[in-house]
Amino acid sequence: MKSKRLKRSFFVRPTLTVSKELLGKFLVRRIGRKKLVGKIVETEAYIGPEDRASHAFLGKITPRNKTEYLEGGHIYIYLCYGMYWQMNITTARKGKPECVLIRALESPEATGPGKLCKWLKLDKSFDGENLCKSKRIWLEDRGLKIKRSQIVAAPRIGIDYAGRWAKKPWRFYIKNNPFVSRK
DNA sequence: GTACAGATTGAG
């Protein structure tokens, strides 16, 4: 099975499409001579500025969220609750604040966005990292196809404050996968 | 300058 790195063109597409197609792809993190690899099993889409749950709601730009406006294929990472990092992948074109939150990998060490970043040793230095060019983190397509019947759409987690947007089925995960968070 | 909520997690 050949594996190929996902290119810019994969990410510069509608966010919901990218969110679903990221399921079954592999996140590769190289630390020195070691490689950590995990299959993506859970994602969430954040589509600003109309999405109340998005940091870019109403199109605001702050030092924290400015990387969310980058062209698809970059990392947008930020600290939440003062202790957990959240890894997002930007989508769409430059200037569009849309991204996909990577919530879980197929690894017992990465069943949730906070644990995922801890396992991969991700921190603020990855903010704005180019996934198409970086030597320390990237995404691979290893030929694995997830059938549409295996993809479950559900409301997103932890954003009850977002009113009607909190009910949007913009969380996607692989059916019956034991590594999906919030079981 | 101060106050406060948050895309979470693990312990109790």
Added chain:
DNA sequence: TCAATCTGTACT
């Protein structure tokens, strides 16, 4: 059920 822990944002 709740505290840990800190940045961004909206106040004074």
